[in-house]
Amino acid sequence: MDDSRQAGKPLNRTPPRAGSDHHQLLIQTLSSTGKSPLLTLARRIADAGCNLSDARVSTIGGDSALVLVASGAWDALAKLENALAKLARDEELHLIHYRTQPREPDSRLLPYLVEVVSADRPGILVRIVEFFHRNRISVEQLSSMRYQAMQTGAEMFQAQITIGIPSDLHIATLRDDFLELCDSLNLDAIMDPVKF
Structure with missing residues (x-):
């Protein structure tokens, strides 16, 4: 809605x-x-x-x-x-x-895929979504899960998020800010354009 x-x-x-x-x-x-x-x-x-x-x-x-x-x-x-x-x-x-209603295409939004993996703990997804919200970035699709690592048994968190980045945002600066946030939270993350 x-x-x-x-x-x-x-x-x-x-x-x-x-x-x-x-x-x-x-x-x-x-x-x-x-x-x-x-x-x-x-x-x-x-x-x-x-x-x-x-x-x-x-x-x-x-x-x-x-x-x-x-x-x-x-x-x-x-x-x-x-x-x-x-x-x-x-x-x-x-x-x-x-x-x-059918969704009207918005050519001002650039589709990017974000992937995050880390040791599981409360609040990770909240911090990521807060970052997107603060930067006027829409979350188009989100899939997250907790799982136990096969090799060590550690409790892990994984998320795949498709986002729409307004074309007036500077992508390199946004990526740097996002990866800096992930570093501060000890998350392994990537942000790449969706290719399809």
Whole structure:
């Protein structure tokens, strides 16, 4: 959700026409890993005449989290919403869905990948995210985990973060400041442009 929607301000976007295929529905679910609804949801999306535009699947602990975006005509999404309402009655599945808008590309943001590894301790991720926030850098994707090192048994922390750096920031200075922060926290880190 963007800041303008959170603040209750109207979005400066033209809503898609009722007959267009640019309508989107965001679907989020939580369930036990053995009962992931991915296949069921993919079928419901196809049966409603919609496309699965984006999908993220994560297993965290003993649970599975899905974030899906379905796109299609207004009436196809309405059909899908009815199907999801029936599916949500399953008490072992936590499901929410709502209409959303396609993200408008922002060519002022440069995509960079940050990777961090260190001995695990509380507060590492907070300090990293604070640094990005302070420098007007958006966190586009984030994956972090704790694990036990195979060789020594040490408790470790690892994060992969895709960020959007405003093009008016000086990259070399930003990288130096970030690596200086990581040095002060005794983190091994890299910041490289995303190449795709």
